[in-house]
Amino acid sequence: MPSGLAALLDDVAAITKLAAASLDDVGAAAGKAGTKAAGVVIDDTAVTPRYVTGLSPQRELPIIAKIAVGSLRNKLLILLPAALLLSWLAPWAITPLLMLGGAFLCFEGAEKVIEAFGGHDAEVHEAEAIGDPAHLEATKVSGAIRTDLILSAEIMAIALADVGDKPLWERGVVLAIVGIGITIGVYGVVALIVKMDDIGLHLAKRGPSAVRAIGRGLVKGMPKVMSALSVIGTAAMIWVGGGILVHGAAQLGWHAPEETIHHFAEGAGGGFLGWVVTALCSGVVGLIVGAVIALIITKFFHKKHE
Template sequence: MPSGLAALLDDISIIARTASASVDDIAAAAGRAGSKTAGVVIDDAAVTPSYVTGLDPSRELPIIWAITKGSLKNKLLILLPAALLLSEFLPWLIIPILMLGGAFLCYEGAEKVMEKLGGAKHGKNLESPIEDPVEFEKERVSGAIRTDLILSAEIMAITLSEVATESLLTRAGVLAIVGIAVTVVVYGTVALIVKMDDVGLHLAKEGKTAGGRRFGLGLVNAMPHLLTALSLIGTVAMLWVGGGIIIHGLHELGVLFPEEAIHEAEHWVETLAGGLGPILGWLTFATLSALIGLVLGVIIVFVLHNVLGLGHTEHADEAVVGGH
């Protein structure tokens, strides 16, 4: 009996040590993977505030919370199982799926650029009249969750590539940890950004010192400029990330020239720039990726709207509203 109990305790000890090692492996792998997703996280954080711009301030946090829940569902209920299944049974399909997501980001970014340059506006936008605030809010949330799905897919794919040789349990643990951590960081940051003006207004009115009131007023005045900058950053990041996905996907499929040419330009700038080489080299890679994304996005916009006739222009939307 004692020997049986000792054997049982020994087995439990081995299981506990194995579990502990597994947790350590997951934590280490999650740290490696999380650092590789920084670019997409910036994109996500820059894009999201635009989805609450122009709406009632009292609805900002509920909308962000709705998007946050949608993002968690995207990552944990859709992308995590899909990533594990693909990595187990159809690993060759991951690159084409990512490239479709990259093409979608290029399309979204290019459409925003074309609208800013005076092109036709497609669907509802910030300049369109809001006939039904509730329906408009639903559309805004669904649009944010749809974009988040693409960005989250890229985050999960980058994460998966970092742990491709790990066990199924480790892969699942890392994907879950990174997915939750990124969601909390991104949407927590977004919540702080969009409430900056409310905090500033409170300080401007209720601040106990002149310096505090001036600081509050400065926050209020800075908010429109910050949102404009974030909108610009978000558009550029869409093109940069989307173009980068396409370029890397082509390289993985055997079309080497685009990525190799961009890396050559990056290394050339790094060599010439001296101490600023790493920063300017990265900017070169990001800029060229964004330009490729813009060209591809413009082609997709033209094909969808002018060849296939998909999507409605702003005038078409107004005609429909007028008909009602």
């Protein structure tokens, strides 16, 4: 009996060590996959604040919370099962689906640019929204969650590609950790950005003169920062969408666009300048594709209403 118990305890200890090693592997894989998705995370952080511009300050944090919950739902209830299912049954379908999402981002971004230069549609929408704050909030939240779905899909795809050789359960755990961690990080930063003017107001009312000066600077500067982030967010949608299309085309066998952009980036010296060139080239691709889609949709709707 003692020897049997000892053997059982040895087996339990071995299983425990194996489980601990597996958890260490999962943690390391999640960290590595999350790091590779950092580029899209930055874009996601730039895109989101534009969805709370023009709204009541009292509603900013509740709206960000709604978007964050929607983002978690996107990642854990939609994208995680879909990614695991596709990686198991039809891994070839992941790239085309991501390219469809990228095309949608290009369209949304190009539509914002067209409205900014045309002005008419944007003014009509704003006039309609001002009369109904609840409708405006619901529209902003749904738009943010819809855009987040595409960006989150790219994040999850990058993470999945990095753990594609792992067992199915480990892939699922890594994707869940990456999804939750990135969501908390992104929307925590977004909340800090949009409430920075309130922090500045608080600092401006108390403390040493230097602190009050910093507070006044934040209050004066944050409206400009928010306007800039709105522009950056639109640009991010276009360059991320274009980047998805270029990378997807290369994975499907058409390497010319990606190789051309890589050549330009190397010509700029690589590093940060190379990244800027890559982003600009991806943005040009995204803007062209998005504008074409917007034109087709506009023509289609005009014909439909005639």
